[in-house]
Amino acid sequence: MATRMATSARVDPDTVRAVVEGRHGDPFAVLGLHQGQLRTFQPDAREVHVLDPGGRRLATLERTEATGFFEGAVAKLKPGDAYRLEVDGRVVDDPYRFAPLLGEVDVYLLAEGRHRRLYEKLGAHPYEVDGVAGVSFAVWAPNATRCSVVGDFNNWDGRRFPMRKRVECGVWELFVPGAEVGALYKYELLGPAGELLPLKADPVAFRAQHPPETASVVAGLVDHHWSDGAWMAEREHRQRPDAPMSVYEVHLGSWQRIGPGAGRYLSYEELADKLVSYVADMGFTHIELLPVSEYPFDGSWGYQPTGLYAPTIRHGTAEEFCRFVDACHQAGVGVIIDWVPAHFPSDAHGLAYFDGTALYEHQDPRKGFHHDWNTLIYNYGRSEVDNFLLANALYWLDRFHIDGLRVDAVASMLYLNYSREEGEWIPNQYGGNENLEAIAFLRHMNELVYGEHPGATTVAEESTAWPAVSRPTYLGGLGFGFKWNMGWMHDTLHYFGLEPVHRKFHQNDLTFGLLYAFSENFVLPLSHDEVVHGKGSLLARMPGDTWQKFANLRAYYGFMWTHPGKKLLFMGGEFAQGREWTHEYSLDWHLLEIDEHRGVQRLVKDLNHLYRATPALYARDSEVDGFEWIDASDSEQSVVTYLRRAPGGGLAVVACNLTPVPRQGYRVGVPAPGSFAERLNTDDTAYGGSGVANGTVEAEEVTWHGRPYSLSLTLPPLATVVFIPQ
Secondary structure (H helix, E strand, O other): OOEEOOOOOOOOHHHHHHHHOOOOOOHHHOOEEEOOEEEEEOOOOOOEEEEOOOOOEEEEEEEEEOOOEEEEEOOOOOOOOOOEEEEOOEEEOOHHHOOOOOOHHHHHHHHHOOOOOHHHOOEEEEEEEOOEEEEEEEEEOOOOOEEEEEEOOOOOOOOOOEOEEEOOOOEEEEEEEOOOOOOEEEEEEEOOOOOEOOOEOOOOOOOEOOOOOOOEEOOOOOOOOOOOHHHHHHHHHHOOOOOOOEEEEEOHHHHOEEOOOOOEEOOHHHHHHHHHHHHHHHOOOEEEEOOOEEOOOHHHOOOOOOEEEEEOOOOOOHHHHHHHHHHHHHOOOEEEEEEOOOOEEOOOOOOOOOOOOOOOEOOOHHHHEEOOOOEEOEOOOOHHHHHHHHHHHHHHHHHHOOOEEEEOOHHHHHEOOOOOOOOOOOOOOOOOOEOHHHHHHHHHHHHHHHHHOOOOEEEEOOOOOOOOOOOOHHHOOOOOOEEEOHHHHHHHHHHHOOOHHHHHHHOHHHHHHHHOOOOOOEEEEEOHHHHOOOOOOOOOOOOOOHHHHHHHHHHHHHHHHHOOOEEEEEOOHHHOOOOOOOOOOOOOHHHHHOHHHHHHHHHHHHHHHHHHHOHHHOOOOOOHHHEEEEEEEEOOOOEEEEEEEOOOOOEEEEEEEOOOOOEEEEEEEEOOOOEEEEEEEOOOHHHOOOOOOOOEEEOEOOOEOOEOEEEEEEEOOOEEEEEEEO
């Protein structure tokens, strides 16, 4: 039978007041068992009994403060003993009887900013301690004076579960017995001056509520049983610079929707069925996903994430996302995700002023604020922030088998004066505009990705002439595998947007890219950025009447697929969507009922299959020896002709006639005799063209373009044709 034990060692009133008012920053110094005294704060409780593991009452605690602070002597307990509390008839475990969770090595690595698997320790993890099931919570907030985990397991009351601060590394931790998977939670923090901050979502949450709700959700690390062993074994060979890479860029929320009106999103499970089979059938080698990290605002398309460790719940759970990736791999399709380490939004529940200080961001807006996007810039010079991002890059590769990271807005990271006027930025220590900390971060990221996941790749969206972006760090490069060729995209889109009568004055827009085409491992991007913000669709940007618009677009795709560089096409472009893309609606799949749109789709499919089957079109994408102009100077007729070469002698001959005038008997020099088969013609009637064709052409011993042999061709109007030696 329990007895009420009086105590003369009560906590002083100021300490009690700090606890019950939620101001005490060291709850483990007060609550729990201390030298035979047990203390607990149970707001509004009437009585609290101490139980042994068998459920027998050991003591009844005295309420020494009206709000619900209880304390008393429990002579039979010593440090480390298990006990439970009976609070108004409800039996609970006391979070303050459990030892620290983080080990010494974890604390050391976190303090150093070198814990590359921090997601195994921070965040919310289902856990069991001494046979008691619950959840371990841990969050980095070194400048907070108090941090509590709040959720639907404690009535969102920040007074109930204040956390233990590991002062060595600035991490607050707590094991919450009885908390379960699916529970909603956030962190309630007091800033350096004791000010109450907005509730914060967990920076390392593995799941979040569906926006616009902003709570984190207890989920734990995903543990998928993978079936992609064959893909993973071959992946390194599939993503080399000498391998074919044709990427289908996708915004999951608007690729296809189901239901009336705007419709609902497809789930990851539905996407694994519909999207994967479509991409595989179309012949693309990879899917690139606009950011899938959790983000609050649909209109950001994911480029302003608040939950870097949580696949967006818009389409399902992390396990379902794993099954989507697994389905891609089993279909022979790689998965690249857009990754955003350049900036983060200023939403109150996110990283902004997380512990009441500029923790993840720079304090000075001249280094820490993006005017273009109203976002905050990570402080790459802080080791813990650097580690948070590096660990996240590895997390996607490790837990989700992602094949590549396309790093967004690299240019904004490299330059301190990016989109800033004089006086709006701070030079580096040498007086330059290079962001030395960001450069070091990007190099380190690439070294880790390629070092720990040799089959993976990285791609930079970098829009300037920064040198050696896709060259190894040991050679002074940034270490990326590939770089988007933004110059090629701008020049060629400008050219194809001109009326054909004017193109002869702009031939250099087609040819200039070859002056630098082999300085990097390039990807040729016709991305989402080219079909938004009033730019119109690719089809709408083509000149002429309807027939000419489609013919121009088909010729452009033919030029792109035969030009040095890997390929990237945003969804909808493959069937010539007519309107500008919006994230709020599905693509216009009904257009495939129209012959012209269906023809473009068939062309893209055939281009992909020809490209993948013809080493001359990809094997030397990044080598000077892989490309040779036949004639780049026929601006008067707006014709360009060129050779693509593969190791071992493989050859492709390409001719682009970029006016609506057919060219009869157009002679093209070739290096060898024999028969050349017309393997692809964008003017084919199957694609909606006029059907001007060549069939198989014999090389004649007629010197032309400085070559001993030549072909006499008929060049179709507004078309690209590809010939392969038989």
